[in-house]
Amino acid sequence: MLTKKAKYGLKAMVHLAGVRPGETALVAEIAAANQIPKKFLDAILGELRNAGFVHSKKGKGGGYMLARPPEDIGVGNIVRTLDGPLAPIQCASKTVYRRCDDCADETRCAVRLVMLRAREAIADVLDKTSLEQMRRLGAGDDSVRLLVGAEL
């Protein structure tokens, strides 16, 4: 389950992908537009800044902006930054693998073997979708739908 942190973070990133390049958006503005508690969003954007996804500027005319064009930002990596690995279980993660302490032989752990496949499936969606594609989905731009996945 995606936490609210990642959900809010993704919404904020989509918002930022929607402002004209070079311009900034205020935290208060993003929070109001997306119904996100402002203080929480403060912390989330802080993390995204530390991870290098966004830049910030203080003072009048300040705010947040994307650090890179939205085509170059993968949705999966945003989620990883805020919620940790995509894998449903740590021992099935490729980026932040960690052995389960409650597993004698992990090569034969049925749960892990199934979750490896689940991880693969999730990553296949999130890592192949860019922030820009995600934004267009929400904008009702049908041209991306085929790229991202079948119509539901």
Added chain:
Amino acid sequence: MLTKKAKYGLKAMVHLAGVRPGETALVAEIAAANQIPKKFLDAILGELRNAGFVHSKKGKGGGYMLARPPEDIGVGNIVRTLDGPLAPIQCASKTVYRRCDDCADETRCAVRLVMLRAREAIADVLDKTSLEQMRRLGAGDDSVRLLVGAEL
């Protein structure tokens, strides 16, 4: 992210799928074999019983057993029982859909539209894998691998 509850529950179900039909397994036994805190497993098996996945018998010779043959139990439904919907986000769930309060027009919510695809991908793995297939994966039975998914 799968909670420990679901992880432990799945391990217990695999364990139960491994005992001879008609026989039971003790909570203490399952807990020891899989390194699960016994008390926690008590509660988990209680939920699985209420959901109709397992039967329990008290007293000497008692214990837990599967309520149905493991071929008829979907991994996805076990996870749903213990952790709730598979969808990373409630508004993308098909079984327990609930509207996001922080979303004006959900048909245009970029986050939801991406997560619908993620949900689809997860369900495609977990709902098409039976408990028996999962057990065989862990048992090193290669014959199921092609059915369940590509080799990793």
Added chain:
DNA sequence: GACAAAGTTGACTATCTTTATAGAGTAAAA
């Protein structure tokens, strides 16, 4: 057959960690 004893699950509480949020105030830029 009655009854105690032992083996089990089941239910209720309590504690600790993580998630989600709020408040008040600090630092920097224009």
Added chain:
DNA sequence: TTTTACTCTATAAAGATAGTCAACTTTGTC
């Protein structure tokens, strides 16, 4: 000197786990 991001602390809810005792079921024994 106003406007904005940033930090620090605090609090409430949910998840994860342990402890205690109650309820039930078999099994032996007198």
